[in-house]
Amino acid sequence: MQRSVPQLGDHVMKVYETYADTLFRIAMVHLGRREDAEEATQDTFIKLMEKAPTFNDAEHQKAWLIRVITNHCKSLLGRGWRKREVKLEGADSHTTDDPEDQALIELVLSLPVKYRSVVHLYYYEDYPIREIGEILQISESAVKMRLKRGRQLLKLELEGEEPQ
Structure with a gap:
């Protein structure tokens, strides 16, 4: 024993x-x-x-x-x-030494949790959609939708920061 x-x-x-x-x-x-x-x-x-x-x-x-x-x-x-x-x-x-990467990381962290989770697992941990669904116990279509909406939110934020 x-x-x-x-x-x-x-x-x-x-x-x-x-x-x-x-x-x-x-x-x-x-x-x-x-x-x-x-x-x-x-x-x-x-x-x-x-x-x-x-x-x-x-x-x-x-x-x-x-x-x-x-x-x-x-x-x-x-x-x-x-x-x-x-x-x-x-x-x-x-943190990262690249200011652009750091700004993107901070934007990802500012997303609502349900989008932040899938974006992090997909882009930073390199998990495929199927495995993210299994890990978070949601459907693959829910993962895809959360990725899509997370990307849209990030795009809106990034476009809002660009000088016009």
């Missing part, structure tokens, strides 16, 4: 090293605050240790972790003590 505990710990540490940054970025996209994103990431790994699910492969494991953190972020956003408006403080994990 004592042997399985270190193995579980080693396994979780390896999973943590592999996916912590990705999960943190996803939580930042949802929550907008470093402290909340760190807590959500930690809670996700706690759930992994508690549930100890078996996975078919690494992609299945990654999808499970993303689904868990996404659902956890949604529940945090739904709590009464938290404002629905997500502040961008602590967005330094999304």
Whole structure:
């Protein structure tokens, strides 16, 4: 029995090293605050240790972790003590040296959560539409519509910033 505990710990540490940054970025996209994103990431790994699910492969494991953190972020956003408006403080994990890239990242972070999530997973995490639908537990057509509307909102913002 004592042997399985270190193995579980080693396994979780390896999973943590592999996916912590990705999960943190996803939580930042949802929550907008470093402290909340760190807590959500930690809670996700706690759930992994508690549930100890078996996975078919690494992609299945990654999808499970993303689904868990996404659902956890949604529940945090739904709590009464938290404002629905997500502040961008602590967005330094999304910084870049290119001012144009930084402006685009800030625009993406300013999107409503349902559009921000799909835009982030599609463009920054390179997930195909089908997998985004599975992760967020929505249909492929809903993913496509959210991507389309998210792009439209970004386009409106970008056009509004251009000198006329």
